[in-house]
Structure formats: C-alpha cells, structure tokens
Amino acid sequence: MRALLLAACAGAFAAPATASDLWDRFQSPPADARPMLRWWWFGPAVTDAEIDREIRAMKAGGFGGFEVQPTYPLTPDDPQAGRVNIPFLSKDFVARLAHAGETARAEKMRIDVTIGTGWPFGGAHVPVTEAAALIRKVDLPVAAGRDRIVLPPLPAGETYLAAFLSGRRVLIADGAVAVTPPAGGRTLTVFVAGRTGQQVKRAAVGGEGFVIDHVDAAAVTHHLRVVGDRLLDAFPKSAPPYAMFSDSLEAYGSSWTGDLPAEFRKRRGYELLDHLPALFDTGAESAGVRHDWALTLSELVDERYLTPIDAWAKAHGTRFRAQVYGFPPPRLSSNALVALPEGEGAPWRRFTSTRWATSAAHLYGKPVVSSETWTWLHSPSWAATPLDMKVEADRHFLQGVNQLIGHGWPYSAPGLAEPGWAFYAASALNDHNPWYVAMPAVTRYLTRASAMLREGAPADQVAIYLPTEDAFAALTPADASVDKAMARYLPEDMIAPVLDAGFGFDFVDAQAVTAGKLTARILILPALERIDAAAYAAIAHWKAKGGIVIAIDHAPNLSGGLIDGAEATRRVHAIGSGIFAGGGRIVARGALAAALRAAATPDVALTKADPRIGFVHRKLDGGDLYFVANTSETAIETRARFIGDNQRGAWWDAETGRRWASGTGDIPIRLAPYESRFLLFEKDADALPAEPVHAERIVADLSRDWSLTLGGQAAGKPGAAALWTQGGANQSFSGSGVYRRTIMLGALPAGRLSLDFGKGVPTAAEPDGRADRPRAMLAPPVREAAIVTINGKPAGTLWAPPYRLDVTGLLKPGANQIAVTVMNGALNALAARGPVDQQVLSLRYGERFTDQDQKLVVSQPSGLTGPITLVAD
Incomplete structure (x- = not known):
C-alpha cells in the first residue's frame, strides 16, 4: 500500500532531487x-x-x-x-x-x-431575492369553528412553501389554508422559504x-x-x-434556495415539500430526509x-x-x-x-x-x-x-x-x-x-473515514455545517490514539473513496452509524487488495436517505459481513492504538508514547523526511525508531540552518520547549559529525555588570541583566532596550563557545484563557526578542528556545564588547493609554466590530531575566 500511495502522488508533488540540492534549498x-x-x-x-x-x-x-x-x-x-x-x-x-x-x-x-x-x-449589490436563504417554520393556532386560516403577509423575498395540519399536508391557496371543522386546539404549521437577513x-x-x-x-x-x-x-x-x-x-x-425543491426531486427522486416537518423534528423518517436535504445542499x-x-x-x-x-x-x-x-x-x-x-x-x-x-x-x-x-x-x-x-x-x-x-x-x-x-x-x-514540507510526497499510513453521512442525517436548518459537526463525531479520543501509536493520518470521505483516492495502508471507521454504500463497496475492494480496516466500537449499519435507505442498508450489512469476516477488526476506542501498532510498523516508535511530540512524515525519492516538534513548554529527552532509518540520518535545524548526524536505530531526541527540527534519512546524504552536546561547562557568568538604555536614555546604574519593568519602573515603555557589557577573556577554550541566556519558566494558563486563544505557556528569559552583537558583529537573534547562540569566532582574548538589543511588545504603551473611545466612529458607521479581550491589555514583563553564561561544548 505504501508503494500505491507513492505512485498516486508522484506526479503531483515535488520532483526528486539530490541530497545536495535539498540542502541548498534548505x-x-x-x-x-x-x-x-x-x-x-x-x-x-x-x-x-x-x-x-x-x-x-x-x-x-x-x-x-x-x-x-x-x-x-x-x-x-x-x-x-x-x-x-x-x-x-x-x-x-x-x-x-x-x-x-x-x-x-x-x-x-x-x-x-x-x-x-x-x-x-x-x-x-445583493437584492433580497439573492440574499442568503433559509427555511423556517411558523406555528399558528387554529380557533374552534374556523374553516379558513388567512396566513400573515411575508416580508419581501419570502414565500410560503407548505402547510401541515395534524401531520398532513394541506393546500395553500390565495394566501390562506382551508381547514375542516372542528379545528379548535389544533396547530397549523407553515413552512416559509425566508432570508437570513445576514449582513456582510x-x-x-x-x-x-x-x-x-x-x-x-x-x-x-x-x-x-x-x-x-x-x-x-x-x-x-x-x-x-x-x-x-x-x-x-x-x-x-x-439552509435553502429558491429551486431546492426542484433540484431535490431531480436528485433524490421524491418531493421534499411533502416531508418538511422532518427537517425540524425527530420522527421515524427524519434522519433520512435530513440526509437527503443536506446532501443536496452540499452538491x-x-x-x-x-x-x-x-x-x-x-x-x-x-x-x-x-x-x-x-x-x-x-x-x-x-x-x-x-x-x-x-x-x-x-x-x-x-x-x-x-x-x-x-x-x-x-x-x-x-x-x-x-x-x-x-x-x-x-x-x-x-x-x-x-x-x-x-x-x-x-x-x-x-x-x-x-x-x-x-x-x-x-x-x-x-x-x-x-x-x-x-x-x-x-x-x-x-x-x-x-x-x-x-x-x-x-x-x-x-x-x-x-x-x-513541500519536498517529496505525504507518507501517511492511516486514513480516518469522516462520518459525513452521520452528520448529514443529524443536521438541522439552524446548524447546517458538516465540518462543525465533526467535533461531535470525532472527539479527541478517536484521533489522538493514532498519533500516540506513531502514525500520521489523513481524513477521507465517501467521494474520495469512490474516486479511488484511498491509498493509505489502514482505514479507520470511527464508530459510524451510516456509511455510503458505494463507498463501503469501494472499501471492500481496497481491502481485498491488501488494505486493513479497523472499526471503532461497531461496524456501520445504515446507509442512504429516505427512499433508498432500506436497500442501501441491506447492502451495507452484506458488505460489512464480508469485510469483518475476512480480517477486518472491530476494536474498542481505548484499544485503537494497540490495534494500529499490531497492524503495521509505526512511522515513529517512541520509547514511551508522549503526546507532546508531533511529527510529519514525507517520502523523498531517495529517502524519508520527518518534521519533529516539541509542542510543549517543557524540554523533552527520549529515543525513537523511524521508518527509513536504515539509511544515513541527519538532524536539520530550520532555525539555525545547521545540521548534524542523527545516528540510526534508537535515535536520541533532545528538544527544548517548543523546539522543532527536521530528520532526514538519505542514502546519498553527506557524512556529518555527531550531534553537539551542550555540556554545561561555564566559561564565564555574565549575569552582572550590564548597563541598560531605553529609547536611547540611560536607565539606572549598571547591574544584573534584569527585566526593565521589575519594581514598577518603565512599565509603560514599549520599544528597544540595549544591554551592554565588556567581558575580559584569556586564552579561548577549544571547541564551540555559546552564549546562553537561560531556559525560561513554564507558566499556567490564565483563569479566563480560552482554547481558541493559543499562546506559548513559557515565560522566556528574553522578553520578547533580542539581537546580539559581539565586537560590533552580529551574533544572531534570540526569539525561541533554546535561547543560546553560537559565538565561536566572534570572541577574542582580551576585551570583548557585547550588546543585546531587546524588544518588547506594544501592550505596555497601550496599557498606559487606556481604551480607545469608539463612540464617534460607531455613531458615524454603526458598530461594526468590538475590540476583543481589552481587560487583558496590561503591561508585560520586558527585558532579560538571566542568568547569562558563556559555555563551552
């Protein structure tokens, strides 16, 4: 199946290149x-x-x-x-x-x-007749003795679709509905093709x-x-x-458009207007009708x-x-x-x-x-x-x-x-x-x-079938979005185990499967109730050629919409019997990771599963490429085996532009908080030295004797490298602060010299923090970035862990001038200014926006926290 994947992708992705070409592009x-x-x-x-x-x-x-x-x-x-x-x-x-x-x-x-x-x-330019459309229902009480209900007039761009009384459709004629007495206590339900009224x-x-x-x-x-x-x-x-x-x-x-009934009739083979209550209730036929309605909208x-x-x-x-x-x-x-x-x-x-x-x-x-x-x-x-x-x-x-x-x-x-x-x-x-x-x-x-990440082709071994059919059957006119529904059908405990087992994955849907796009090695069916019968048949055909099917909790047992549902469901049962009698597996969701590891060799096999580590695997013409990232605020040290490690391996650091040998087999992984690297296995790769080890052999402690200027003005007496906002001073300053000092060195030690600015401290989320407001949960030693020069020559930029610069070749015996230009953010100045009064703007144009999270506009720690050391590897 891996060969099938690569053959399918070969024409669409980057052309093969030599190892030296790839390094040049890097x-x-x-x-x-x-x-x-x-x-x-x-x-x-x-x-x-x-x-x-x-x-x-x-x-x-x-x-x-x-x-x-x-x-x-x-x-x-x-x-x-x-x-x-x-x-x-x-x-x-x-x-x-x-x-x-x-x-x-x-x-x-x-x-x-x-x-x-x-x-x-x-x-x-959009008239109401071309505005976003919806279907809504209106319930009207029917008084006793009435034999005709006059419907209320509708706004421009809206029309009555159908009316139902006691579950039966009744005729709308001349803006009214005839009812058969006695009618007291009953409710006339009228469906309207309306407009959402939403503005840009x-x-x-x-x-x-x-x-x-x-x-x-x-x-x-x-x-x-x-x-x-x-x-x-x-x-x-x-x-x-x-x-x-x-x-x-x-x-x-x-949830509607003007010719939806006609398009529905043409595509689904029955009259939608006869079944409109199903879009709003949970009756026996409702799921099938909603499936057909949502599918038609999607088409x-x-x-x-x-x-x-x-x-x-x-x-x-x-x-x-x-x-x-x-x-x-x-x-x-x-x-x-x-x-x-x-x-x-x-x-x-x-x-x-x-x-x-x-x-x-x-x-x-x-x-x-x-x-x-x-x-x-x-x-x-x-x-x-x-x-x-x-x-x-x-x-x-x-x-x-x-x-x-x-x-x-x-x-x-x-x-x-x-x-x-x-x-x-x-x-x-x-x-x-x-x-x-x-x-x-x-x-x-x-x-x-x-x-x-554009090199080669994606090499994901696992595909997860999206429960689109289940979503269609559950959508309502008020909430008709497939991707939004996926959070309900694909919770984290159905996705995270795939990653924890060491596999990359893609989603697939019925259209992709029936189009022959299923080229992964393993397909996961995530607790589906419904599945498209044609897609299921294509899955069975794919399995017969060597694919592996794993269903979570149970096999699918339904298919189709209102008209074809019974026959399609019989097909689903027959196809499922063949798949799961012929080697397909049904596992509890808690056993998914183990089932995957038993089915295939993981792309990345960590010594111990660690949800902090993420990876991407891509297949190169002459080897394998991995992106490996620490997604957490704490350092990681572990080992892992990688598919493709039978070739020469090397770590490539996209932040520094450096590379070094990784070794093979159980490869050490050492990542600072939020650090990431690429790992390449190539038969023609250059021989490289081993990974440098950051031995903590301190040559000099540089934490003290710094002068500081803010905005070109001296900020106190020379002292420790510290935040310029500590003690309440300079809280409202947003800009650059320059820390300077001289270091006297004797004979320089052999090997690499690095200037280390510290590791940072993990932080907890704010009590009112929201998951959709992502941020680094680390108080770094440099707030928020710095440019370092030594003896007037650039040494590098500090902005992410590890806050360490290679300064070999920039230092000399005797006096050395170090300057660290630290830049903070704009919140400090904004906090001192207070919120902007938008009243005049809103009176002129209406309230078109509301600035978010203004209570969080507060002064932030700024500058260096130390310790700062010169270390030799």
Missing part, C-alpha cells in the same frame, strides 16, 4: 515558501505612499506577499489629517488596489485579493449589504460580475493577482459556488484560494474543486478544518496547502510574541500545512499614536510592533519549514 528556500499576510485595509482609508511603505516593510520582514482585504473603518473622514475612507469598488479604491499591485510586482511580492469585503461575500461582517465603507445565497447560481454570477470583475479591473490582464480568495462560508442559518455548493468561481479565476489567469467549509455545507472532497485549498485551526490532536484541507490536498494531488494562521493568537491584538507565532505555526505544520497565511498585517494611517491601528480579533504583526526588527529570523524559520 539554506536558501524558494521565495514562494515565505509566509504571507492578510493585509487589512481599514475603511479603506489608504494612500499610495503608505501602501508602498508597508509593502516594503513586509518584504524587509521576510514575508513573501499579502492578501488585500478591505474591512471596517477605524476613523471618520478627516481630510486635514489625510484620512478619508474610500468607498469599496469606487474609482479611487480601484486605483489604490492597482497601485498595490504595481508595487507588489516591482518588489516581487505575491498579491492575493479577497473577492469582496469582510466576509462572507455580499454587499449593496466587518464590511468596508460602501461594502455593506446582504450576504449572498451561496447555492443560488444567479447570486454567485452576479457577485462575480459586480465585485470580482471590478477588482480585476485594477490589474493588467497580463499580470492578474496570484489568487482570488474566499473566506470560510459563515452564512449562518443558510449545490459544489456546483454553484466552488466550481464556477474556480472557473472564473482560471478564465482570468489567476487561481481560486478558498476555505472550503462552513454554512451551507461543503464536504471534504469539495476542496478538490479549488486550486488552493485552505484551512484554519491549530489543535493538531483534534479535528480541525486545517487537517480537513490538508487531507483533501493530499488525496487530490495539490502540493501546496495553506492555513489561516495566528487568528486570535495570544489575544488581544499586540500581545502575540515571536515564540507564540512559532508555537501555532508548528501546530499547523504538524497537520500538513506548507503555506502560512498570517493574520495579519493591519494597515495603519501615518500620524497616529503608536502602535496605530489593529484588527479586532487577530495578531498585529506589522512594523509598528516593537519586536518587528526580529521578524526576519522568525520568517526565515517559517520559510525553511514550509519549503521542506
């Missing part, structure tokens, strides 16, 4: 692997001069490009200050977008454009209006003509944006939203990048319909839409897959640190991501008090952030990691 990765940024244009109140300045600042920070998203205003018009909100899609707006494209091309930066403003798609969230000025009906072909076409084509007017036909973007489908409550999302937008993008010489999940309900295989699938969500040991997107990319041969990264990271805005960025990025890498779309870069008008503008719900990663000068070191790591 040292100087391709520019297209650099992280990107979502660039929020607030208002938009943007100018050509500031657009140019910010694009060049992004490039200087090591970012490869940006996605333009016009969003809500942050200032009333103030012409004297040079801040005027330009209406979305106006001539001036298109001119500003055109200028951004020109500058991006000049700077060799990638530019993507959101096909709208805010999210989801919509705006002033976080809209720019001029972008306000209804959200479109995503399953209405006319609405989608109209949006592309009015918005998409207008945005492309900003670009020469010979130089379109790299990609056009759709955010996640957050059209909450979307329409594919056919009327994803497919035409992808075709439109291709016709204009660009690509469609999309987050293919949400409301109304796409399926995992819907990702196959877009050029560039994208996910979001960092919890790598649970179901996320990140692994939803990467799985589809692996199944359908899409070598680059992105993720929305750093949204809500260490909220509030400006709190995120370089280490926070690494913590979340690594958790996306562990799910198969190899292109980061960072959230993000807030455009900020010149002349504002620092740090300027920020988006209400995401990290502020622009050059107004005091530690931005360290960003090139951060992006160098992220670029190397992204580039390496």
Whole structure:
C-alpha cells in the first residue's frame, strides 16, 4: 500500500532531487515558501505612499506577499489629517488596489485579493431575492369553528412553501389554508422559504449589504460580475493577482434556495415539500430526509459556488484560494474543486478544518496547502510574541500545512499614536510592533519549514473515514455545517490514539473513496452509524487488495436517505459481513492504538508514547523526511525508531540552518520547549559529525555588570541583566532596550563557545484563557526578542528556545564588547493609554466590530531575566 500511495502522488508533488540540492534549498528556500499576510485595509482609508511603505516593510520582514482585504473603518473622514475612507469598488479604491499591485510586482511580492469585503461575500449589490436563504417554520393556532386560516403577509423575498395540519399536508391557496371543522386546539404549521437577513461582517465603507445565497447560481454570477470583475479591473490582464480568495462560508442559518425543491426531486427522486416537518423534528423518517436535504445542499455548493468561481479565476489567469467549509455545507472532497485549498485551526490532536484541507490536498494531488494562521493568537491584538507565532505555526505544520497565511498585517494611517491601528480579533504583526526588527529570523524559520514540507510526497499510513453521512442525517436548518459537526463525531479520543501509536493520518470521505483516492495502508471507521454504500463497496475492494480496516466500537449499519435507505442498508450489512469476516477488526476506542501498532510498523516508535511530540512524515525519492516538534513548554529527552532509518540520518535545524548526524536505530531526541527540527534519512546524504552536546561547562557568568538604555536614555546604574519593568519602573515603555557589557577573556577554550541566556519558566494558563486563544505557556528569559552583537558583529537573534547562540569566532582574548538589543511588545504603551473611545466612529458607521479581550491589555514583563553564561561544548 505504501508503494500505491507513492505512485498516486508522484506526479503531483515535488520532483526528486539530490541530497545536495535539498540542502541548498534548505539554506536558501524558494521565495514562494515565505509566509504571507492578510493585509487589512481599514475603511479603506489608504494612500499610495503608505501602501508602498508597508509593502516594503513586509518584504524587509521576510514575508513573501499579502492578501488585500478591505474591512471596517477605524476613523471618520478627516481630510486635514489625510484620512478619508474610500468607498469599496469606487474609482479611487480601484486605483489604490492597482497601485498595490504595481508595487507588489516591482518588489516581487505575491498579491492575493479577497473577492469582496469582510466576509462572507455580499454587499449593496445583493437584492433580497439573492440574499442568503433559509427555511423556517411558523406555528399558528387554529380557533374552534374556523374553516379558513388567512396566513400573515411575508416580508419581501419570502414565500410560503407548505402547510401541515395534524401531520398532513394541506393546500395553500390565495394566501390562506382551508381547514375542516372542528379545528379548535389544533396547530397549523407553515413552512416559509425566508432570508437570513445576514449582513456582510466587518464590511468596508460602501461594502455593506446582504450576504449572498451561496447555492443560488444567479447570486454567485452576479457577485462575480459586480465585485470580482471590478477588482480585476485594477490589474493588467497580463499580470492578474496570484489568487482570488474566499473566506470560510459563515452564512449562518443558510439552509435553502429558491429551486431546492426542484433540484431535490431531480436528485433524490421524491418531493421534499411533502416531508418538511422532518427537517425540524425527530420522527421515524427524519434522519433520512435530513440526509437527503443536506446532501443536496452540499452538491449545490459544489456546483454553484466552488466550481464556477474556480472557473472564473482560471478564465482570468489567476487561481481560486478558498476555505472550503462552513454554512451551507461543503464536504471534504469539495476542496478538490479549488486550486488552493485552505484551512484554519491549530489543535493538531483534534479535528480541525486545517487537517480537513490538508487531507483533501493530499488525496487530490495539490502540493501546496495553506492555513489561516495566528487568528486570535495570544489575544488581544499586540500581545502575540515571536515564540507564540512559532508555537501555532508548528501546530499547523504538524497537520500538513506548507503555506502560512498570517493574520495579519493591519494597515495603519501615518500620524497616529503608536502602535496605530489593529484588527479586532487577530495578531498585529506589522512594523509598528516593537519586536518587528526580529521578524526576519522568525520568517526565515517559517520559510525553511514550509519549503521542506513541500519536498517529496505525504507518507501517511492511516486514513480516518469522516462520518459525513452521520452528520448529514443529524443536521438541522439552524446548524447546517458538516465540518462543525465533526467535533461531535470525532472527539479527541478517536484521533489522538493514532498519533500516540506513531502514525500520521489523513481524513477521507465517501467521494474520495469512490474516486479511488484511498491509498493509505489502514482505514479507520470511527464508530459510524451510516456509511455510503458505494463507498463501503469501494472499501471492500481496497481491502481485498491488501488494505486493513479497523472499526471503532461497531461496524456501520445504515446507509442512504429516505427512499433508498432500506436497500442501501441491506447492502451495507452484506458488505460489512464480508469485510469483518475476512480480517477486518472491530476494536474498542481505548484499544485503537494497540490495534494500529499490531497492524503495521509505526512511522515513529517512541520509547514511551508522549503526546507532546508531533511529527510529519514525507517520502523523498531517495529517502524519508520527518518534521519533529516539541509542542510543549517543557524540554523533552527520549529515543525513537523511524521508518527509513536504515539509511544515513541527519538532524536539520530550520532555525539555525545547521545540521548534524542523527545516528540510526534508537535515535536520541533532545528538544527544548517548543523546539522543532527536521530528520532526514538519505542514502546519498553527506557524512556529518555527531550531534553537539551542550555540556554545561561555564566559561564565564555574565549575569552582572550590564548597563541598560531605553529609547536611547540611560536607565539606572549598571547591574544584573534584569527585566526593565521589575519594581514598577518603565512599565509603560514599549520599544528597544540595549544591554551592554565588556567581558575580559584569556586564552579561548577549544571547541564551540555559546552564549546562553537561560531556559525560561513554564507558566499556567490564565483563569479566563480560552482554547481558541493559543499562546506559548513559557515565560522566556528574553522578553520578547533580542539581537546580539559581539565586537560590533552580529551574533544572531534570540526569539525561541533554546535561547543560546553560537559565538565561536566572534570572541577574542582580551576585551570583548557585547550588546543585546531587546524588544518588547506594544501592550505596555497601550496599557498606559487606556481604551480607545469608539463612540464617534460607531455613531458615524454603526458598530461594526468590538475590540476583543481589552481587560487583558496590561503591561508585560520586558527585558532579560538571566542568568547569562558563556559555555563551552
């Protein structure tokens, strides 16, 4: 099965390369692997001069490009200050977008454009007849003696679908329903094709209006003509944006479209209007009807939203990048319909839409897959640190991501008090952030990691079948999202055991299985009640060729919708009997890890399972590649065996750009908190020295005798390397502090010399912390990043564990000058200023956003904590 996997992927992923080629790309990765940024244009109140300045600042920070998203205003018009909100899609707006494209091309930066403003798609051009649609029910009491019920008038864009009395459908004629007396005490239930009324969230000025009906072909076409084509007017036909973007489908409550009954009848073979109560109740037929209704909606999302937008993008010489999940309900295989699938969500040991997107990319041969990264990271805005960025990025890498779309870069008008503008719900990663000068070191790591994770082909041995059919049967009009439902059907205790057993995995769904995309060695059926009969038959065929099937708790026992359910269920029973009588296994979920280890050799076999360690395995033409990460705030020292370790192995450090021999067999793994490395096994790899051992032989204790300047001003007498905020002093200072001292050395010891700044202290989560606000649970010895020079020459940047720099060759006998420029974050200055009064802004434009977690805007410890030592290895 491994050979089958590699054969299927060979044409879609990176071409084979020699070991020296790979090392060269590791040292100087391709520019297209650099992280990107979502660039929020607030208002938009943007100018050509500031657009140019910010694009060049992004490039200087090591970012490869940006996605333009016009969003809500942050200032009333103030012409004297040079801040005027330009209406979305106006001539001036298109001119500003055109200028951004020109500058991006000049700077060799990638530019993507959101096909709208805010999210989801919509705006002033959307009439109520093309607005997001829903089905709702209305219960009307029937008074005794009445023989006719006049239905109340409906708002524009809404229509009555059907009425039911005592469980039977009754005719609606001339806006009324005839009832047969006596009718007292009964209830007439009427179903309405209505509108959600949802407005575009976080809209720019001029972008306000209804959200479109995503399953209405006319609405989608109209949006592309009015918005998409207008945005492309900003670009020469010979130089379109790299990609056009759709955010996640957050059209909450979307559950209908005008011709759904006709499409349902054509696809499912019966009349939906006769069964509308089933969408809202739990009767005997309800699950089958809901399954058929949700499946029909999902097909329409594919056919009327994803497919035409992808075709439109291709016709204009660009690509469609999309987050293919949400409301109304796409399926995992819907990702196959877009050029560039994208996910979001960092919890790598649970179901996320990140692994939803990467799985589809692996199944359908899409070598680059992105993720929305750093949204809500260490909220509030400006709190995120370089280490926070690494913590979340690594958790996306562990799910198969190899292109980061960072959230993000807030455009900020010149002349504002620092740090300027920020988006209400995401990290502020622009050059107004005091530690931005360290960003090139951060992006160098992220670029190397992204580039390496594009090498070769994915080598996951395990596939987990998504319970999409179960989700379809349980969806309701108020909550019609497949990916959201997965958290209920795929809890962590069905996913984490796969990782703990040492296997990588992808999700698969019925469409992928029936399309022949199941190429893993092992398939897990996670306590399914329903399974598509055709997909089950394909699984049986795959098993006959050597595949291994493991069902958790029980085999599936249902299939199909209302009409074909009985026959499809008989097929499911027959297929299941063959699978499980012929070697398929049914295990309790608590026994899953053991069953996997018994079925196949793990990719990574740790001496002892450790949920802190994550890995990605990719197959190279001449060997095996692993990304190995410590996802915790504590150091790890263990051993592991890896598939492919019969070849020469080496650790490659994406942060430092160094490599050393790993050995084979039981390979030692030593990782500092949140540290990560690549492990390569290649037959033609260079012979390398052994892993360096950080022996704690202290040459000199440098913890004292430091001078400190803040903002160019002396900050007290020379003393220990300590936080400049301790004791209450300098609490409101955000910026750079420079620690300086002289060290006298005699004859330098042989071997490598390293400057060690300490290990950091694990911290506990805040009592009101939220799982969707990820952050590093470590108080580092450097708050938050530092650039070190020795004798006027750069020694490196400190931003993540281990906080240690190789300074061999920079020191000399005699006097040595050491300078450590430490940058903190912007919260200290913001805490002293207090919250911004948005009353005038809200009165002018309405309340379009609420800044999040403002009670957490407090001064943070800043500077160095020590101890600082010079050590010899």
